Amino acid sequence: MAAMTGLKIEIDCKSYPPLGGAPMRRIFEGFHLSVDPGAFVCLLGQSGIGKTTLLNMISGLDTDYSGRIEFHGEPKPRMGYVFQTPRLLPWRTVLENILLPLPSTESARETALDLLAGMGISDTQDVYPERLSLGMQRRVALARAFAIGPDVLLMDEPFTSLDESTADRLRDLLIAMLAQRPATVLFVTHDSRDAIRMAERILVLSGSPAHAVKDVSVGMNLDERLDKGAVEAFRGRFLAQ
Amino acid sequence: MKYQLAKRLTHLAWSALSIAVLVGAWQIAASFSDPRLLPGPGRVGATLVEAGLEGSLFTNIGITLARVLASFILAMTIGTAIGIALGRVLRLNRFFDPWLILFLNLPALVVVVLCYIWLGLTEAAAITAVAINKIPNVAVTLREGGRALDRDLLEMASAYRIGRWRTLRHVILPQLSPYFMGAIRSGLALVWKIVLVVELLGRSNGVGFVIGSAFQLFDVSTILAYALAFVAVIQMIELFILQPWERRLNQWRR
Numbered sequence: 001m002a003a004m005t006g007l008k009i010e011i012d013c014k015s016y017p018p019l020g021g022a023p024m025r026r027i028f029e030g031f032h033l034s035v036d037p038g039a040f041v042c043l044l045g046q047s048g049i050g051k052t053t054l055l056n057m058i059s060g061l062d063t064d065y066s067g068r069i070e071f072h073g074e075p076k077p078r079m080g081y082v083f084q085t086p087r088l089l090p091w092r093t094v095l096e097n098i099l100l101p102l103p104s105t106e107s108a109r110e111t112a113l114d115l116l117a118g119m120g121i122s123d124t125q126d127v128y129p130e131r132l133s134l135g136m137q138r139r140v141a142l143a144r145a146f147a148i149g150p151d152v153l154l155m156d157e158p159f160t161s162l163d164e165s166t167a168d169r170l171r172d173l174l175i176a177m178l179a180q181r182p183a184t185v186l187f188v189t190h191d192s193r194d195a196i197r198m199a200e201r202i203l204v205l206s207g208s209p210a211h212a213v214k215d216v217s218v219g220m221n222l223d224e225r226l227d228k229g230a231v232e233a234f235r236g237r238f239l240a241q
Numbered sequence: 242m243k244y245q246l247a248k249r250l251t252h253l254a255w256s257a258l259s260i261a262v263l264v265g266a267w268q269i270a271a272s273f274s275d276p277r278l279l280p281g282p283g284r285v286g287a288t289l290v291e292a293g294l295e296g297s298l299f300t301n302i303g304i305t306l307a308r309v310l311a312s313f314i315l316a317m318t319i320g321t322a323i324g325i326a327l328g329r330v331l332r333l334n335r336f337f338d339p340w341l342i343l344f345l346n347l348p349a350l351v352v353v354v355l356c357y358i359w360l361g362l363t364e365a366a367a368i369t370a371v372a373i374n375k376i377p378n379v380a381v382t383l384r385e386g387g388r389a390l391d392r393d394l395l396e397m398a399s400a401y402r403i404g405r406w407r408t409l410r411h412v413i414l415p416q417l418s419p420y421f422m423g424a425i426r427s428g429l430a431l432v433w434k435i436v437l438v439v440e441l442l443g444r445s446n447g448v449g450f451v452i453g454s455a456f457q458l459f460d461v462s463t464i465l466a467y468a469l470a471f472v473a474v475i476q477m478i479e480l481f482i483l484q485p486w487e488r489r490l491n492q493w494r495r
Binding site (some may be wrong): 059060061079080081083085089090091096100101128130144148203218 | 393394396397399400401402403407411412415493494
């Protein structure tokens with residue numbers, strides 16, 4: 001197994017210019033975060049606080065900031081990004097969507113097919129995404145992210161707008177997939193249940209510019225996480241802190 | 242499926258009825274006028290068959306069609322590239338917008354005459370002239386498409402580093418296909434009309450040239466025969482190439 005990738009994030013300044021009469025918004029100032037290789041870190045915070053902006057800066061989509069984002073282990077890591085909406089190409093089938101970021105080789109195709117089989121959605125491979133339910137589309141988006149064999153997995157509220165049982169199944173699926181294909185995960189959410197179910201470390205962001213108000217390690221094992229009572233109990237303590 | 246077939250048949254029946262009424266009206270009008278000025282459907286049909294048997298109908302339509310195709314492909318390629326660039330880059334659009342308006346409003350005849358003067362009475366001049374007439378229309382249509390590209394999907398393409406070529410092929414072009422279809426539809430109609438003008442003014446074959454000669458001889462029957470034959474050819478392209486292609490492109494839609 002390849003060495004895992006850690007991150008060191010030092011944002012000196014990230015702001016959005018004034019728009020339509022609103023004043024300039026300072027999103028991050030002197031924001032520091034280190035992520036251990038192979039860690040599962042949840043960034044918890046209200047909407048609009050800059051969580052997505054942070055992921056976009058890490059992924060390289062947003063380069064308009066001052067500061068540094070460094071990767072250890074793998075200087076140019078492969079990054080899978082699961083967005084808030086599935087962002088699948090509606091005019092390509094499920095399989096074609098997953099193959100999109102892969103080289104056009106037979107082995108890449110096999111990887112994609114194995115992945116679909118492993119996730120139990122082989123029967124959708126020739127279907128166009130818009131004919132699938134949102135839960136299914138989110139599975140496909142997850143499959144696309146895992147298909148590239150990511151060193152770092154960026155996830156931006158990937159389980160929102162789903163009913164609780166579907167979301168729960170997807171959380172289990174994500175944990176199972178990570179057990180087989182380990183990666184460093186940054187998971188953005190505003191739902192503390194999401195965080196406690198999956199994360200090893202929870203970072204609560206607040207304020208403007210945003211900074212970490214809490215940095216908690218969860219330290220529950222897999223069985224405890226599956227126990228709703230344990231999760232709720234932890235949540236109670238966590239929120240009371 | 243059965244319902245669709247029935248719907249199609251009704252549609253066909255209505256089209257047939259409509260055309261029959263038109264031909265009937267033509268026949269009645271012809272019977273009241275000088276056959277030299279307005280020959281009836283029978284006369285025009287006979288001219289059509291005669292030209293067809295002699296072979297000149299097919300040669301001339303073939304030549305015109307080749308010119309339509311050449312200038313059409315040229316105009317679509319260049320117009321699409323310009324349109325996407327203008328749609329994506331605001332500064333480029335600000336600068337070139339006046340140029341586009343100028344070329345949109347330049348009369349086709351002026352472009353054709355200038356091309357013949359500058360490039361000589363050549364095939365290249367003819368095709369260039371037609372393409373220049375069409376490029377601004379394609380660019381304006383595709384510019385709208387370029388503006389409407391989905392930002393989320395472009396971000397996805399860039400986050401997954403799929404490269405320029407794949408982004409163009411899988412992310413951008415499929416989104417442009419409705420605009421592309423629009424440009425092709427309006428383009429086909431416009432281009433073949435301008436090709437006839439180009440042929441009339443500076444070529445010695447093709448449908449436009451034949452119609453020009455017929456005009457000198459006051460041969461209305463030949464003019465109508467060729468015009469109808471060409472309209473039929475264009476309609477075939479629509480029915481047997483464009484519509485099936487469009488259905489294929491749209492099969493992903495719910």
